[in-house]
Amino acid sequence: MNIGLDEIDQQARQGAASGRGARPPTILLVDDSAENLKVVATLLETEGYDIRIARDGRMALERAARIMPDLILMDALMPLIDGFETCRRLKADPRLHQIPVIFLTVLNSPGDLRKAFDIGAVDYIIKPIQEPELLARVRTHLTVHRFQQDLERKVEQRTQELMVANRKLQQEMARRCRAEEHLRHIQRMEALGQLTGRISHDFNNILSVISAANDLLVKRLRHAGLCLDETEVIGNAVDRAARLIGQLRAFSRRETLHPEMINLNDIIRGMEDMLRIAGSEGIVLRISLDPDLRPVRADTAKIEQIIMNLVVNAVQAMPDGGNLTLETHTATVGRDRAATLGVEAGDYVELVVADTGIGMDEAVRRRIFEPYFTTKDPETGSGLGLSTVYGILRQSGGGVRAESEPGKGATFRVYLPVCAVAPPSA
Ligand SMILES: Nc1ncnc2c1ncn2[C@@H]1O[C@H](COP(=O)(O)OP(=O)(O)O)[C@@H](O)[C@H]1O
């Protein structure tokens, strides 16, 4: 707000006097006497103002709304609607109430003056008009009015700027909130990974001892021509425990992977029969494979396991049937999505496994990749399917995310980094 009164006054004068550059101020004269109108109009026109006239209150209101003058000079005594009433109506109209009104009148009682100012006039000139007085007051009120308008425009502009800045700030805060939330989630999964990694490692060692001892026992018994059912029970339990440990190792990224250059489409085609059987119960399977899919470096058996785990969940989420869709694409993962996945931004092969099942709410969705998190009863769910998916993908340089709403199905998106080198042609 650096513009001072002098500057605006100068602008007003320049506009008024020269008619060049800035538009000359427009003044609406309201008077029922043609003679009065002529005298005042001539005087003001000589000063360079743009003069418009109205012969009565009704016409004044109508013209003011149309031309939006910078100032109104109003006679108080007029037939039909007098000047006071006209002024009152102007001030009641939100579009017009800011136009300054100066009364030009023969009425000179203190009551009339008070009435004029009470209804919102800015000034009161008593006839007969003194030329210097009229010109000085007109110029002063035009200057003040311009200054006010300028101020309002600037306030409005600044308000807009602040609103935009505020919106940006809120978006940035929301983005940061989301990023922090993802970071916390990734850190939590990292901590869980370290814990399960440690536990699975220790138990694996103990299990190796039990397994080796059991094998030895079986051998010795066989030597002695004996056989005990209990050794088989131990053997089975060891196998079950080993599978469980394998899943925990997968989550904690301690699996031994055998990565090779593969095309995800080939893997899905190879599993198609199995997928159709898995989804036979009233489930319509749709497979859409991108023919230009880029290769990835991954462990085929583990990728098959990932697909099976996702498909089994999808089937379990559709007890009354539905649609199961598998799609592949090559996708560019931008900065934001990469941050939520905990991967580098870049090109990825995307596998989408979508169902139209029961879906899940946000509280469940946040925890589905944690080991032992399940909403199913112990016979159906172990809570280790998605943690295995998560661990294998993270170990392979990729990631996974789920989108879902209760009753609206679930979509799992698996990302594996595109392999830079093309496979040698056969
Ligand atoms: N397609 C799906 N639709 C709805 N919920 C799902 C889906 N897939 C996984 N979930 C939720 O994630 C949880 C964890 O899945 P998972 O790790 O495979 O364990 P489990 O299937 O043994 O419960 C499930 O219990 C279920 O609540």
Ligand SMILES: [Mg+2]
């Ligand atoms: Mg499961």
